[in-house]
Amino acid sequence: MREGAVMSRVVRALVYGDVDLNLIDGSAVWAQSTVQALSLAGCETRLVLKAPVRTGRLTDPLAGLPGVTVVRPAEERLVDGQRGRPLSPVQASRLLARLDREEACDLLVLRGRRLVGQVVADGHFGGRIWAYLTDIPQSAATMTEQARAELASIAVASRRLLCQTEELRCLLETWVPEACGRSVLCPPAVPEPSFEVPCRDQPHDPLRLVYTGKFAPLWNTLPMTQLPSLLARRGVHVELHTVGDKIHDDPAQPGFRDAMFRSLHGGTPGVRHHGGQPREEAMRIAAACDLGLGWRDPLLDSSLELSTKVLEFGSLGLPVVLNRTPAHEALLGVGYPLYVDGRAGPEDAAAAIARAARDPGARRLAVDRCRDAAGRYTLEAAAARWRTHLDQAFPPAPAAVTGRTRPLRVGVAGHDLKFFTRILDHLRALPGLDVRVDAWPALAGHDPAASRELADWADVVIVEWCGPAAVWYSRHKRRGSRLVIRLHRFELDAVWPRQVDIGAVDQVVCVSPYYARRTLEHTGWPAAKVTVVPNWVDADQLDRPKTPGAQFRLGMIGIAPSRKRLDLGLDVLQTLRARDRRWHLSVKSQPPWQYWWIWNKAEERAHYDAILRRVQTSPLLRGAVVFDEFGADVAGWLRRVGHVLSTSDDESFHLAPAEGMASGAVPALLPWPGADEIYDRRWIHDGPAAMAEAIAALGDPATWRAAAGLARAQVRESYALDRVTAAWTDLVTG
Template sequence: MKHLKLLVYGDVNLNIMDGSSVWLAELLRLLASDPRVELDFLHKAPDQGGPLNEQVRAIPGINRIEKHPRPMKPEQVVEAIRSLDAEHRYDRVFVRGNIAMGKELIKLLPGRLAYYTLEPFQRLGELTGQEKAEIGEMLSRTAFAVVQSERMRTSYSREFGIPEEHLYILPPLIPPILKNPGFRNRLNSLCYTGKFSEEWGTPGLVDTFKRLKELLPYAKLNIAGNKFHGDLGGRKNDIETFFANDESVNWVGVVSRQESIQLSRNSDIGFALRSNLIDNDDSQELSTKLFEYMSAGKPVILRATKVHRALMGEDYPLFAETPEQAAEKCAKALTDVALYSQAARMSYDAYKRFAKTVNHGGIVERLLQGQKTTILFAGHDLKFLTDTINAYQEDDNFQVLIDQWQGHTKHDETESLAKLEQADIIFCEWGLGNIRWYSHHKKAGQRLVVRIHLQENSQPQYLKEADREKIDRYIFIAPYRYEEFVEMHDLPRERAKLVFNTVHVEKFNLPKHPEAQYTLGFVGIVPWRKRFDKALELFDKLWHKDHRYTLRVKGKLPEDFPWMKTNPNFREELALYDGLYKKIKQAPWCNNVFFDGHGNDMPKWYRKIGYIVSTSDFEGSHQAVAEGMASGAIPLMLPWAGAETVYPKEFVFSDVEEMVGFVMEKELEVDNTSYAYEHFYHEAIVRQLRTQCEMMV
């Protein structure tokens, strides 16, 4: 299984709660939840307790590293990462920082650094052409750069000349949605959680609330956070005093993210009116805190920037540009039931729309990109997978392992366990003992696929005893078998897919020999259900009408299988075959029946065949018919269950007499290859199989 040795550093202090530190804690939880990740986390500052540090300490699987007794300066961060990488040689180093830090780190980690920086957007209007070129050069040398949205990716690509595929979208790490919110004002309260700074609108928050109190003296303000940035326009002391002493303010300080979310849910309006230096029409950033309010079904006060209008809707009623506007809109919403409900529903619906577009799980896959994916093929008979196995072996992005079973249940368990440890994808060919074993041993992070043929029909116990919750895909080779097994085992249709077997059509599409127009072909007379006796009956009737007809048989004979001779259960079947041999020897057409033996010369053999015969009692898909059609032979099939769902109905006959009539009345037209190309062409089928193997569930 893929393994990622990862170092994470965020240039934020977990001792102080704000949106960035909450984001970092959530990112660590997300990364550590993947069993393929071996995670080292470098602290910016030593752990001084508090809810965010407690949250990180509680995450299993993280090696927390502290390098300095005080918050690290940028040059100390670079040196710490350099020394850690020299010791551990990480596969990837994921860093959130500024432009200057990125320029230094890329010198140490070209091609291995995954970098997330919002500074280019925050400074976009002031960057010179030279600075943009330097930022583009730095980000282009990373393994990939992280952005927050599609619009941000487009902007980074345009402004810094970075290919969009080099920019990975990691949306805000959003909270779970509250089910069935009330959409009504309960406590007349405004809420803010996060850092306190002029850019983040803290002075405006105070001015908004003071004006709101003039309009609604009973209004309340709930605040979480303890991180003050700068002097807040010369008002830091006054603001801190106001938070601490005003009886209408509930300042809870630093709390866990869960407590922060709960505070938002216990309030009525979220405050997200940041300064126009942060939120403007050039900005692409969406605040994590904004989503905490929205997920709870709370209306939010925020600027009408392009990104906010796209998120909330052009007619959202609580956009504001100044503290005065914000206070007036808050007062109106808190006293107008219909307006409050409208704004709350628009906020909640916008969050639901956004949440549907979010997929955080892909970040680990992107970090793993560049490592080979290991695919393990397991089963007793892999011949129908040759094309797929070859395709993976030729792909430099994959490592192929084979677990060759000796029978339906017989295998070397030690070898299977060793290969299981290495596998990212497990492909069980046939749903027999292999799928039962692998489904009970599959590990988190692995993908398990099983392909079902026909034997499973008579031995359903293996699928019944498998841990079906661990099976990600069931692949069937014929529509009839798909329906049969889905019903028999009550399989989830969303995990069941139809993919035909492969045929190298171009290898079989060779010129026919002249005798082909009078030659029947039959592949594999064992076991008895193949009904070679009916093929002989067909041949006998045709020969008596025209002595030019011949029958050619390809494949092993009963006597070539030792177990048929030694197993008493097959005595009766062997006797039936002996009877057929005697019939052939005594028939006037004995010299027109040829046993061509077993071999891998099928394309050459099919050049002699004008008609491919399938008289089985039942089949999965009968590969010989597909190969025969690829060669241009005409199928002659009795109606085994599902035959018409795989092959053209015109070649399925009710009985031998109808077959004879068809052959005698129809001129041989050797032109069935188009159907084979359309349905069985190996390159197309392999692509379909690979999609099912490689796609995320």
């Protein structure tokens, strides 16, 4: 393992982007920086090129990196019929499969929706794809059912979906439930300059503007060439320096390519074009300038991507003129001084440049904001993110299974594995374990032959829920195997625990101390056979920045059946709104009428009828309660929530407060039995009035953030996914 790597074993990556690395733009730079970051993270990486190498500006710096190999299909004649042309998605998919057969990879990092779709369709890399997708529909109007279905197929076949921004990740999870739990952040990465960056106290005369990248209509590269003359009329003398050799041929603007070429090469006054350059040389040219240009057409204002060039300029201490957009405000702050209104045309950009030229304070503030932003997107930071992702995906072999002559055989059985998914993913990822699943199609329905085969095969069987499956496996346990049953809550009131042959059971797992005690009281089982392993919380997935106004929004997840007590949540909201009308409540739940076993009960229907009437008629509640669609996109939903309520009559664990805590929301619970053994007593209140009082006391933003930080730290310490999977690993392999 190379210095700096922390992974437990060498991980082998194949990297391919549907991009031409001869042309320097954001997508080509992505390929280079991804390989650099993977190398820093300790990966052995093969970068496969799409096109024949005409310039080594991006590939040459990779040649000497530890563990990196650049595969050149054209030069190595790996693909029949390529003949100097770029690979098509079909050719690329077949070549990647061939390279994998020759030397298997652990992960395949891909960029480009058409390419990823082809690789998924070919089916060779199922479960090993790490797909980086930016070219996806980024609005409701463009997210067709066909596009959604295609993205769902990609998500199911992928180990991870790499999202450039939080906004892109949340959009993907909202439209594609299959992406939830698989999507991780993978923002752009910029290298630290390898040369001394000049001091910017005194700008050049004339002022030097710089643009690097592709030349395209929506990037305003043609209007940029007008800036020297426009600014001359304002008494500001400037030069425009441009770097790049990729000029788009846009069918919608047939004259653009020729006009752009003439402006760059035809001696336009004040324009100095440096052509295509290696990335480091382009950075040197930019560093010798005073102001970067990231000004674009307003059609791009809704983009959910980050501009690599803005970050690269920031790493050089170079302030950037760019459009005011939500993404840029999140990156640089609302008060950044060099925003332009993209709709106003070149004059607005000229005004911002003139401000930078004449106002040293504005220029200094812009420099500081851009430099600080870039500091969060270094290659070292990218490598650290990759290490985290890879350590989670490729955990070390448990000590208990090392030295075995064959893998430990683990069977998982049950009718509903939704609470076990991430534990199952972890067990499958562990070296030295062979994991199979007996998925019962119904609570009491299964294929006895398949279950018998699993029971005879497995060294360890885990049964999720103490229901009919637990009864069956306790009566068909193979001699010498181990049987672990996880009991939740509803099973205690049913007949199944009494039907289980406890003598055949090695361990019963409960999710809380209270329900472990109830289980012992109810069943009389030996205390040594009952243990507590809490529910897991994917703290990394849930820990996302809050949206504006989140502090004044309550959240409830799951309101059916009536014992969840939405009515008490409304009491809390009503009390808060009597003081401050900013308070709102968001409810994320399946409606109760979609559960037939609930809606068949007259008392349940009456409960919800009263609640809905109250929401519609109460002056304090009307318009303040939002019922959001039930779905897997809890992490994105929680970004809008500052306080998560648990007002139930009873719960076995109640995951919602823990998920809220991981998201940076403050929990508020009523004292249902066992709550104080799961959650800190400071979050538990005697009734709705006390709950409202405690929430109102966190009205100061700093006080609320401090409480949220404490809650986040607590849930990570007790219920973070890695801690819970470690406990299950010990349970299975011990």
